[in-house]
Amino acid sequence: MSLTAAAATVAHTATTAAGATVAHTATTAAGATTTAADAHGFLSPTGVEIAFLLVGLVTLGAAIVTVTTRQLVHAALWLVVALGGLAVEYLLLTAEFIAWVQVLIYVGSVVVLLLFGLMLTRAPIGRSPDADSGNRWAALTVAIASAAALVWVVVDAFRTTWIDLDGAAAGSTEVTGKALFQNWVLPFEALSVLLLAALVGAIVLSRKAKATPATASTPSGLSVSAARSAKAANTTPANETPATETAPNEMPATETPDSGTADNGTPAGATADPDKGGAL
């Protein structure tokens, strides 16, 4: 095994074809499979691999913090780190156009949309003790089991596969544009129709409470206020459910015009629409 590692280092340092053939014959003598990727060992990583590994560690750490932190806004901000790290990984894989699209779409708009969503649903600023549900350990078991299975299968399948990153970039804007507009024009146009449908759907979903008449929208406004007061009083969910259920029964007596204007003036529906439209 030390012979293989030494031959791999030889292949890395020597740029001539003679060094490569030396490494090739050495690995053949060592009894390994004789593919071209055997010249590159895991014990002597290249500079790109070291950079990929470091950025990958940062990305994975940020992703883990994103799914485990109890502060909701911090989760969104750590998601920025994870997505930005992935953009750097795309750059290291010479996919430049994808990297900049990632920065523009994800870091630029998706995280901003998520932050707006957190604000509009009145997410608590500090630690929220109920960020994780009760089935956390089952989720952890499933995640670790699937991670072990996936990593084992992937490493076993692609242990000797080598990506040749030299030469022209595989994902420059010119290459990607040519591939996209020569071979993928029809899916591209279909995707634009899908984006239009998603835009219209988001607007319709956000404006449903305003479009319906006041008889349908007033119980929702009341139940929101009732649930808010129940949440402010730190009641258990078992107490909160009857509070929202009894709210429509009291509705027609006193509060109809007041809650109607309050529901129309809710900042959630009014400010959600332009952000969503602009981001899409």
Add this chain to the structure above:
Amino acid sequence: MHLTYPAVLSALLFCTGLYGVLARRNAILVLMSVELMLNAVNLNLVAFDVWLSRAAEETLHSGQALTLFTIAIAAAEIGIGLAIVLAVYRNRGTSDIDKLRDTAEGPDSDGPDSDGRGTDGLDSEALAAQKAEATA
């Protein structure tokens, strides 16, 4: 670069997102975890496309095209998902997905709660909520 590095990172990111989807209670945090899973798939697509574009003689760059499509669909998904979450929050006053149990099978479930909101539906709803709390 070994193809193992991006493939393993992608698998680990996917499982991180999977944990987030299963363990989180806030709907927006679940959406964030879904974004992580989609990004893991994107990294896989890009890595295999770069590998195949060098290994094969002629390539359509299908991996990068699919990555762009995935990014666009993820943007559409996050827009629709946030609209749904905001609508649910406006109606219910919560974005906690553990409390959205209206379609759960109770002892005597009588359809959606839109027609069962009377005095009759209150008892069955409270009973269903108590049963759900007990089983959770």
